[in-house]
Amino acid sequence: MIYDLRRADARVKWLVTCLLATFGIAYLFGAWMVGLYAGFTPQAVAATYAGPAMAMPMPPESTVIVQHPVTLAELGREERHTVDRDLLVQDTHVHVPMYGVIAAALAVVVLGLPLPRWAGYALIGLLFAAPWLDFAGMWLTKLVSPAFAVVTVAGGWAMGAGYTIVAALACWQMWGPEKGAAA
């Protein structure tokens, strides 16, 4: 262990707690945003990221006009949020570095936990693999097949799991009852 959160100065514990709380709030609002704009199922993620490009037919030989009646309700149904390739380029550029910083911050917390070396490697790997999966899923969904939406969903769950494990272990180690304290 490089440092020990259990024996760290109270100010360090307070810093880590505030950091985890801040990330937790950000994740909760992230979940809210996902619910509003993408969805939590592979089908909803595929509809957001695959977009019409996946189903784009070949252009007709000559321009074809189709007319049909439409209702106001049907017009409103078209308002699903989709992410096209250009927007995904932008999202990847903006969010991947931030994901890396968050994973690194959580990994620093992991270094202070009394875990076996293999568990430390696994947890740090999970923290970084989650955003890779998240964005790999989005790109594969867009470029290869909507079936890859499940990779994005898995990445999101992995991110939630990584954060929860680190936060729970750190809070327990920092603020839980000390072993042998009663002796």
Added chain:
Amino acid sequence: MIPIIAWLAAAFVVRPAHITPTVILVKRPEAVKTLLPGAATFVAREVHLSERDAHRLHEAVDWSPDDGVLAFYTGLDGDRPVGTIMFVRVDTPHGPVEVAVAFAPTGEVSGVLVTKATVETKPWVAEAVRAGLTAAYRGLRPGAPVNGAATLRDKVGSLAAYMAEQVDKGVARALAAYGAFYNPEKA
């Protein structure tokens, strides 16, 4: 400790994927009601562009519809056309903006609404609209220059002026599409 556990459990179920949030400024049905008042029924005219026509449109306004289809919605009062509306998306580095452009039966722009923006661009769009951006498009006909942003010079900040230029693009695309493809037999 229980609140902490509950909070952590809630955090576990989150799935923080990344999207640039679009904000609906005016819902499409509301935009249709506003821009085509009196219309009781609607007809969608979907123009599936050939490669040649899509290229022609792209050459004219540097844009092709996502799925190669231009969608025009015409409002009718009985058999009488009230007007035609189309929704055009403009992708900006700050996320997409959607513009609803309505045409009178006589072919000129009768009204424009910005229907979607993003969390980031919404206040800039709102500033441009408050300064009278959308009024600048009324009366334009296909082929006319679109300079709504220029009318706001010195009235708004640089970011609102930038978004006005994006709205200009949307209106220019709608004008080009309407002029060339709404009544192709007349084009």
